[in-house]
Amino acid sequence: MRSHKTTMVDDVELLPRQDREAALADAGYNVFELASDAVAVDLLTDSGTGTMSNDQWAAMMRGDEAYAGSSSFEDLEAAVADVMGFEHIVPAHQGRGAENVLYGALVDEGDTVLNNAHFDTTRAHVAANGADPVDCPVDGARDPDSDDPFKGDFSVETARRVVEDVGVDNVPAVVLTVTNNSMAGQPVSVENTREVAAFADDIDATFVLDACRFAENAHFVQQREPEFADDTVADIAREQLSYADACVMSGKKDGLVNAGGFVGLREQDDLYEACRQRGILYEGFSTYGGMSGRDMAAFAVGLREAVEPPYVEERVGQVQRLAGMLDDRGVPVYQPAGGHAVYVDANAALPHLPRDEYPGQAFVCELYLEGGVRGVELGRFAFPETERRDLVRLALPRRTYGPDHLEHVADTAAAVCERGDEVTGYEIVDEPEMAELRHFSARLEPLQ
Numbered sequence: 001m002r003s004h005k006t007t008m009v010d011d012v013e014l015l016p017r018q019d020r021e022a023a024l025a026d027a028g029y030n031v032f033e034l035a036s037d038a039v040a041v042d043l044l045t046d047s048g049t050g051t052m053s054n055d056q057w058a059a060m061m062r063g064d065e066a067y068a069g070s071s072s073f074e075d076l077e078a079a080v081a082d083v084m085g086f087e088h089i090v091p092a093h094q095g096r097g098a099e100n101v102l103y104g105a106l107v108d109e110g111d112t113v114l115n116n117a118h119f120d121t122t123r124a125h126v127a128a129n130g131a132d133p134v135d136c137p138v139d140g141a142r143d144p145d146s147d148d149p150f151k152g153d154f155s156v157e158t159a160r161r162v163v164e165d166v167g168v169d170n171v172p173a174v175v176l177t178v179t180n181n182s183m184a185g186q187p188v189s190v191e192n193t194r195e196v197a198a199f200a201d202d203i204d205a206t207f208v209l210d211a212c213r214f215a216e217n218a219h220f221v222q223q224r225e226p227e228f229a230d231d232t233v234a235d236i237a238r239e240q241l242s243y244a245d246a247c248v249m250s251g252k253k254d255g256l257v258n259a260g261g262f263v264g265l266r267e268q269d270d271l272y273e274a275c276r277q278r279g280i281l282y283e284g285f286s287t288y289g290g291m292s293g294r295d296m297a298a299f300a301v302g303l304r305e306a307v308e309p310p311y312v313e314e315r316v317g318q319v320q321r322l323a324g325m326l327d328d329r330g331v332p333v334y335q336p337a338g339g340h341a342v343y344v345d346a347n348a349a350l351p352h353l354p355r356d357e358y359p360g361q362a363f364v365c366e367l368y369l370e371g372g373v374r375g376v377e378l379g380r381f382a383f384p385e386t387e388r389r390d391l392v393r394l395a396l397p398r399r400t401y402g403p404d405h406l407e408h409v410a411d412t413a414a415a416v417c418e419r420g421d422e423v424t425g426y427e428i429v430d431e432p433e434m435a436e437l438r439h440f441s442a443r444l445e446p447l448q
C-alpha cells in the first residue's frame, strides 16, 4: 500500500493517435519540443517534476521574502545541518548554479578534476573554467549485465594513474557523485566513499560530494552494504556525507522541490568566502541565492522528508518495480535498476537499426506514438562523441505516478518491442552549433 494519498489532482489525457502523430511531427521528432499537454505519462526527467507534500505547501505560505536575513533561509540552513551535516550553505537557483559557484572558486585553467562520472552540467562547469574533467568509474560500471551492487563506485586506482600523469599539484578537487547519474543511477558504497576521502586527503585535494540523490543512495547502502543493514537511511546519509569537505546539491532531486540548490561547506573559511562572493555575483544575496523565500521554506521541509523510510523505500521501490514489469514483458533493461530511472537498451530492442540511424531516438518516438509516454534518449543522439550504448531513460518523478501508470508504460514499451522490426531509423535535419546540447533542440526526420 502506498504511504500517501492524493489530495490534489492533475488530469492525465491520452490524445488520439493521429493527434500524437501530428504533435511529434510538429516537434521535429524531438520530444523536448512537445507540449506537456500532449504527453500522457511524462518520464522525461525526475528533476523538479515531483509532487510536494501538504507540509511543504503549508511551509510555502510562511515563506519569508526578505532580501537579507530571511527566516526561510535559516530554516533551510538548519535542515541542511540536521540532515546532511554541513553547517554552512551558499544558496543557488538550482544545482548547476551551485556548481558554477563552487567550481569557479576551486578550479583554475589547466587543472584536472576527478569524478566517478561527471554529470553533464558538472563536466560543462569544470571545462568552462579551463580544467579537464576526467571520469574514474570502476570496471563493470558500463556493463549492463554485471550485478555488482555498487557499480557507481569511484576507481581510486584509475585516479592515482591520472594524478601521476598530470601532477599532484594540478588536481584541486575530487568529486563523488551519489548516486552516479551518468552511470544509470548506480549507487556508491560508504566503503568507497571512505577510500575516496583518504585519497583526496593524500593528494591534498578538496573532496566534493555531488549529493543530488544522497537519500536514494543511502537507501541502497542500507539494502546492499552489510555494515549498514541495521542503520536508518538518515544515519547512513549523514555518515556518507561526513567524509566530504563540501557538497553540491540540487533541490530538484532529493530536496523534493521544483527549484533550488546550494553549496554545503563545513567552515566559514577561505573557500566559503570565495563561494559566498561568487554566489552574490551570479545567484543573488547569500540568504536567498535565486530562490524565493517560499522555495527555501519548502526545500527545508523536503530535505527532512527525503530521508524518511516510507518515502525513500517507496521511491526506489517504484523504480525497481517498473524495471521488473519491463523485464517480465521482454523489454531489455539495464540491470540492476538505479534509484531514479529505468534504462531501456534500444540496441537490443531494435537490433536491425544501425547506430547512425539513432535507434534510441527511434524508441523514444515510438513510445510516444504508441502510448503518449515521454522518455529521453541518452545514446548516440545526446552524446555524439562518445561510444556508449543507445539507452533510453525512463525517469520517475517523485510521488507522482501510480501503479496503473507504470503498467501503461510497461505495456507501451512491450508493444513497441513486439513490432520492433517495423520501426524505422531517423536522420538529423537541423542541429544547433554546440554539439553537447544538440538533443535539446535538433530536428529529425524518419528514414523511409
Ligand SMILES: *Cc1c(COP(=O)(O)O)cnc(C)c1O
Pocket (backbone or CB within 6 Å): 047, 094, 095, 096, 097, 119, 121, 122, 177, 181, 210, 212, 250, 251, 252, 253, 260, 261
Ligand atoms: C541534476 C544534477 C545536477 C544539476 O542540477 P540542476 O538542478 O539540474 O541544475 C548536478 N549533478 C547531478 C548528479 C545531477 O543529477
